[in-house]
Amino acid sequence: MTTATAPDDPHRTTGDGSGTAGAGVAAGPFGALREQLTDAAATFAGSADALAGILAGIVDDVDRALGERLEIFPVCHHSPASALAMVRRLRHKQPKVIYLELCEDLQPLLGELRNCRLPVAVQAFASELDGFPAEWGPLSVVAPVTEASAEYQAIAYALETPGVELVLVDRSTDHVFQWSPRDDAGPAGATGPTDDAGPTDGTGPAAVTASTGGAGEQAALHGDAVGVEIGDLRPRFAELEAYLLHHGKVRHWSEWWDQYVERPLAGADHDTYRQVMVLIGSLFRRLRPAGSDRTERDEDRERYMWTRMREHLAASGADPADCLYVCGAFHAASRVAQFGLDSPAPDFAITPRTGTRWRYGLIPSSHSAIEAQFGLAPGSVSIAAATWTKAVSGSGLTPFRLDGQRGGKGRGRRKVAAVAAPTGPMADRLSGFLAAPPPLDGLDEAELRGWCVDIVRLARRNGYLASTADAIAVFETSILLAGLRNRARPTPYDFADAAVTCIEKDVVPGRRDVRRLCEILLGGDRIGQVGYDALPPLARDVLDRLQPLGLDLEKRTIGRALLDLHATPALTGCSDLLWMLRHLLPADAVRPIMGERRLGHRSIQESWDLALGRHQRALIELGYEGVTVEQVLEQRLRRAVRGTDATAAGALAAVEDAIRLLNSPRLVDELGARAVELLATERTVDDAPEVLRRIRRLLAHHRATAPALPAWCEAFVTTGYAHYCTLLPTAFVEEETGVRQVGAMLGFLFSMESLALSLGCDRSQLELAVAQSHPESPAKVALLWAARHQLGLLPLAELRERCAELLANPLVVPAFPRYLSGFVHALEPVPGLAPFVVETMSTAFARLPDPVLLPWLPTLITTLREHGPELVPLLVREAARTFPGTLPELDAWVPPWLAPAPTPTPSAVRVGPVGQVHTLLAAHPAAVEAVAALLGCDGGWSTPQATPAGPSESALVAAHPDTVEAVAALLGGG
Structure with a gap:
């Protein structure tokens, strides 16, 4: 066999080593096809230049790929036709070595697929980065695996057949990010680089794409991970894809592929399948924008894989005739110099990995998650799975399956009537395939009728008013749509469109629309599960420690756990673990219904809703961070207080969590000391309310449970006293600092004053800070008056006089609600002012005329709601104590501030x-x-x-x- 050498690659040689040059030479089995395409291009375009070169180059790519000594098996991901062809080829050839296009460092995980129910995804995860930008973290790479995929059939064959070696040859997950542009924001805009131009430009073989998310829980199973798959065949030329969709009378690429490639190739022989797949890969490769970074990365990956295969063959001494290279059809049409075992080009220089520590595991996946991950049409993977199931049952093939695979039957022993691959010289099958009309499958009325009945039943369960008439309408409309699209047999795409047309009348009555119901009907609600033996140690430890609850935590349903800790003290350990998981996992994975865990309090009865099976991915990724939940929680608390965005309030929150969840005095002291450091370095007081609330709670807890305050508490009080005294004059005058923050500062200074003075602080520092404060905002002016009153510098009588003057001034009355807001916030540092605030507000209501009071009330209400919602209850309680409780008492009631002073007795x-x-x-x-x-x-x-x-x-x-x-x-x- 000979192969024509393309003019754009000096390293190309013929299959027999003769090395002819020129694009128009008719040689080898495809010579007649090449000449026919060249003549057609000249007739169509008027010349034999550009178009003829493209068409002849495609034939050259096919000739070159199929003439390689190492057999190349091109595939498309989630393609039933590729999976069927793979099963046939494996049973006929029975290779001893399979080279698979997948990240090489994922290989140790493939054996764990035995313990899982597909679909699942192999994952590499890194949270501590070394060699990558910090803003990319955490990094995550997933490779989804479904049964209706050629890669799974190859994996199952290699792992279950003695003497067969499986070698992953694609770049490592570390190199996925090494080769990514450093100016990218990261996958999904946040967590790392992308390797795709996006769905508009198409995605390439073994594509690395960013997760675009999707509606529903299933679409988010992969999170923000970068996806890796084999053979994603799609045009990277947007105009070409639009042209194909328009003339194919289909709405999206998945439907075009199913109609024009998938179904015609389902029963094709081996040579026809390979030639057609390489031709498609070459077409999309040549009709793509040149000079992009994506093109360079694709070619580097091909050099990487050929280098790895040469290294393995040299080290193992394997015969290339007993090997099989499984890759995407896009890479099968590669034109890099390193292509082929006999290429004289030097091996590709592979850079070493970075110092990033990668952790590996399996996570659940679903058809919806795969579609969202790789930009596929909704329902396309479900339709592929349904097509695979029907093709297997109709062809008599027995697919390969890992022994012990959950969710299916064993591999089986029956003999297979497979299509034998030819053993003689390769013949031109492309000419016949391209010239023959597409096969017309007859209408399978039983299949279509079953779909129509089932979709009406599902629709009724989900709130639709569907009936038998709708089932008949869907049946007839499916046939009509198939005829309009030049199909004799309705496909699942036609059926879904017909169901939406006939059943989706007006609005969606429930959570699922009709198109989603069609996906569920075809298996779209199937979610994979990672088995117990394939879980990381932490996840297995969690399941073991929660066994006393008596629930099947691997189910995806929500289980209710009831814990009576008084009657069954042995459940205390389960309670402690659940509260830690509540802190670490998503909110709906572990949700308390009854009971609480706060400082100094533990409930004796608790009720929990547990959905660990539904959030298996989060639990597995937790296992990448440590061996036990306690270790992971301790690490996260330390990271929370050591990060660049750590604050004193956040550190105090970490101290609370350490006390509530871990009860570790050593860790509490460490986190508390860090809180002191953070408070001393803060230059703003934005978190002052949170700091005050948390330190009060922590001081009360330690005073109630320990004979003396910890050293870090004392240091926090003294540091905070000096810190807030220093910042107080500036905070009073800065517009960026709110009245709530200033009130919290004063609350810290006054409520901690006795403790701070006993620890050596100087009260004159506070007095000087108040004397140096000169606010202009009405609310802050009121706060300053309250502070001076607390220090004894402003008697209550004088404060009352100032408020009377404000009410008497018509120019100040509109701003009086803001003064009241300041007094309300003053209840934090000076709670004894509550009677005075009630008095001031009552006086305003009594003295202001209605034309002034009525427009003034909305402003007062909104001001109190915005600036002091937590202090209003204190004001209400004081008002309830001051005013009479019954209506008859109101007539004779005299306000305390207006009551005459008692006359002295003789x-x-x-x-x-x-x-x-x-x-x-x-x-x-x-x-x-x-x-x-x-x-x-x-x-x-x-x-x-x-x-x-x-x-x-x-x-x-x-x-x-x-x-x-x-x-x-x-x-x-x-």
Whole structure:
């Protein structure tokens, strides 16, 4: 056999080594076809230049690929025709070595497919990057596997046949990202580089594409992982694809492929299948934009694979006649210099891997997830699976299956009536295939009738008012649509279009529309599952530790677990694990219905909804991070406080989680020390409310559970006191800092003041900070007044006068709600102001006229709702305590701030303030005796004297005149 050498590659040789040059030479079995295409191009285009070169080059590519000593088996992913041809070829040739286009570092995982129910995806995952941009992380690569795929048949044959070696020869997952442009945002825009131009330009063989997501849970099973598959045949020339779809009278590429390639090749012999697939791969390869980065990466992958195959053959000494190279049809038509075992070109220089540590495992997949991952039409993989099942049953073939494969029967022992591959010289099968009309399959009424009945039944279950008349309409419309599309037999695509036309009347009554129901009918709701033995150690440990719950956690249904920890203390370990999983997994994977876990509190009864089987991928990826859940949680908490975006509030949250979930004092001290460091370096106070809320809760917990505060708590209080005193003047005047943040700062300073002073802080620092604050915003002005009042610099009477002046000024009245907002936020640092705030608000309602008050109320309500929702309840409770509780009391009720001061009694006037104090002490003898005992005084003085102001006054009162005067002032005395 001879092969014409294309002019664009100096390394091309003929199959027999003769090496003829020129595109127009008619040689080999395809000489007549080449000459026929050249003449047709000249007739059609008026010359034999560009078009003739393309057509002749396609024939040259076919001749070259099929003349290679190492047999090349071109495939298309999820193609039943490729899978059927693969089964036939494997049973006839029985190769000893199979080279498979798949990432070479995924090979150790393939044996674990025995423990899974397909479809599943082989995954490589990396969260700690070394050699890649940090913004790409985490990196994830998946390779979906379905039974209706040629790669699975090759894998099953190699793993189940003794003496057969399977070798993966494609670049490693590390090289997938090494060869990606560094200016990409990453898969799905966030997690790493893409290797595709997108569905518009088409996707290539063994394509690496970004997950585009999809509607529904199943479409998101792969997450943001980069996908790797074999043989994604699709034009990379958008105009060509549009032309084919238009003239093929189909809506999307998957339907075109099914009609014009898949069905004609389903029963083709081996030579015809190979020649047609290489021809299609060559056509799409030559009709693509030149000079793109994608083209260079495709060619580098081909050089990589041929280099790996040469290395293996040299090391193992295998006979190329006993080997089979399974790759995408796109790569089978390769024109790189390294193509072929006899190529004189040097091997490709393979760069070493980066220091990134990759972890490997299997995750569940689904038809919808594969379609979303690779930009396929919805339902196309489900239709391929249905076509595969029917083709297998009709052809008598026994497909290969891994022993122990879940979800199906064994491989079987019956003999196969397979189409034998020719053993003589290769003949031209392309001419006959291209010239013959497509085979016309007869109408299978039983199949179509079954689809119509089943879709009506599914539609009724999902809320549609479908009937037998709709089933008849779908049947007839399917036949009509097939006729309009030049098909004698309706395909699943025709049936789905007919079902949508006849059943989808107006709106979708439930969660699923009719097209989705058609996918489910054809197997589109099938989701794979990773078996227990194929799970990582962490996932197996979780399932083992949750066994006492008595639930089948591998099911995809939601299970309800009831835990009575008082009656069954042995379930405490399950409860602890569930709360940790609640923190690590998606919210609906582990959801508490009853019970809570907070600082210092554990419920004695809990109820959980568990859907671990539905979120198996998340549990598996958790296993990539550690061996136990506790280890993973500890690592995540450490990463949370060590990241570049870590904050003091986040570190305090991590401390809470460590106490609630892990109960590790060592880790709590480490995280607390980090919180102190972060607080000291913060230059903004945006998180001040969160910091105040969390540190209060942590201090209360430690005071209740430990004899002394931890060292990090004391350091946090002293550091925070100095830090917020320093930032307080700036925060008061900055417009970017809200009133809520300033109120939280003051809340920290005043509520932590006694503890901070006891630990060595200086109160004068706070006084200076308040004195240096000069806000202009009304809300912050009110906050400053409250702070000065708390420090004793602004008496309550003067504060009341200032508010009265504001209400009396017509120019200030419209802004008065903002002053009230400041006072409401002041309840955080100065809760004793609650009566005054109620008084101020009531005074405003009483004094303002209706024309002013009514427009003012909406502003007040929105201001309180926006700026102080958590403080309004405190205000409401104070109002409830102040105002009368019944309607009759309201008529005689006098506000406390308007009630007249009590008139002194004659005895009080006569005895003076000292006498009032003595009367108070005499009214409470028990308390007086206790205080006297503490002071070391005898109790003989406690008897009241006849003349309280006389010289017989008690020694205690006489010895402390300043105290007497202070108490008298509080009692209203002179």
